[in-house]
Amino acid sequence: MQSETIENYLKTIYHLSGGNASVVGNKQLADKLNVIPATVTEAVKKLHELKLVVYEKSYGTRLTAAGSKIALTIVRRHRIWETYLAKELGFGWDEVHEIAEELEHIKNDKLIKKLSEKLGHPHFDPHGDPIPDEKGKIRKSNFIKLSEAKVNTSYKITGVTDHSPAFLKYLEKHQLIIGALLSIKNVEAFDNSLLLQCRKKEISVSSKAAECIIVEELPVQTAA
């Protein structure tokens, strides 16, 4: 079977290519995987041999169907574990990623099946990221970044794109957690910071933070 290293390469290529099998560069991969570009060059050559990616010299790498399939099972394992750790074992959403980075490499289909079953086959992990099903299919949604949302419209937080403990703890402190309802009161012209209305309190968030928060527009409230 494939090594942990291969799994991490495929998963990272998947993430960097934004799910749509577009080409990713060597440096990019090297940074995410904490290796030097020379190491990546060797690795992608090997993955090419294995027909898991198409690697074009001095240009870049993209997943093949076979590589994509493996990547999606790793992503599924990762997100199922994150959800399990949070929901069943009481870990915080800022803690689960690190542990899942290890657990995602446990090769046992039945195990993931049981975990998923116990969770009621969830479609989203604790960060709002979609969980691919057994076949690798992902529920697509029309979520947008908070930074792209309209003023004076109601939204629900559905996810985050930065999984760092620092950011997640920051959000938690301000109760900007998944499911929270909010609307944008005002966009500050000079730095694009947002003034949010959220459960009766006004909170100001930087444009950088707003880039990392995913929201869903809510249907307008019809008067009773």
Place this chain on the structure above:
Amino acid sequence: MQSETIENYLKTIYHLSGGNASVVGNKQLADKLNVIPATVTEAVKKLHELKLVVYEKSYGTRLTAAGSKIALTIVRRHRIWETYLAKELGFGWDEVHEIAEELEHIKNDKLIKKLSEKLGHPHFDPHGDPIPDEKGKIRKSNFIKLSEAKVNTSYKITGVTDHSPAFLKYLEKHQLIIGALLSIKNVEAFDNSLLLQCRKKEISVSSKAAECIIVEELPVQTAA
């Protein structure tokens, strides 16, 4: 931190030395670890450098206090996971060992703590093996092998020493599972097979099987 390989060596040395830090040979280790003796020679030299074992050339290897401590944390992780898989996720006792062989290498103390907590801090795994506590201490018991048990005495099955799916399935078929009560009716002289009385049925088990079943003598029934 130490590699998976090192963890497996230490755990295997621990098991082969019967818990009491006695010396284990190279061939022995090689057989358990599915490598050739030459590989073991190299490995134990390195472990010696790391002060995790004392390796004496052409003689054998035994754990140091430091090595023993690591071995016990691996054994703890293994058995906690086995118990968790069986109790919380519904795996059969013949399935858990293989998965735990992988899970035991996940390095996260809090994870094991949570699992143990959820299980109510169990002292025995699904095979009846004792689970070391956080400090590595093991509850010692006065269990004996069924093959050493007396005729016409009541016993309870508390464990098995063979964890192979074949053996475990065989036991399950005859309901010789942990907790089952039995007594020995007769010992066949010529092959040492045992005739057991167990829940109203008589079952004959080979001496080989009896070697692998652990029992506890029950206090004699006082008349009501």
Place this chain on the structure above:
DNA sequence: TTATTATTTTTGGCAGACCAAAAAAATAAA
């Protein structure tokens, strides 16, 4: 378009974990 910067590849090396075959040492049999 040339010069500068960034990315990618090549080359040579290293550590961990393994094996095969041969030599040495220890054990068991005769």
Place this chain on the structure above:
DNA sequence: TTTATTTTTTTGGTCTGCCAAAAATAATAA
């Protein structure tokens, strides 16, 4: 106590996954 057998070690090699430094390419800026 020799001889045979088993165990252990040595030696030379492989494979994976990594790095450092230098050379080649590509992309950007001037």
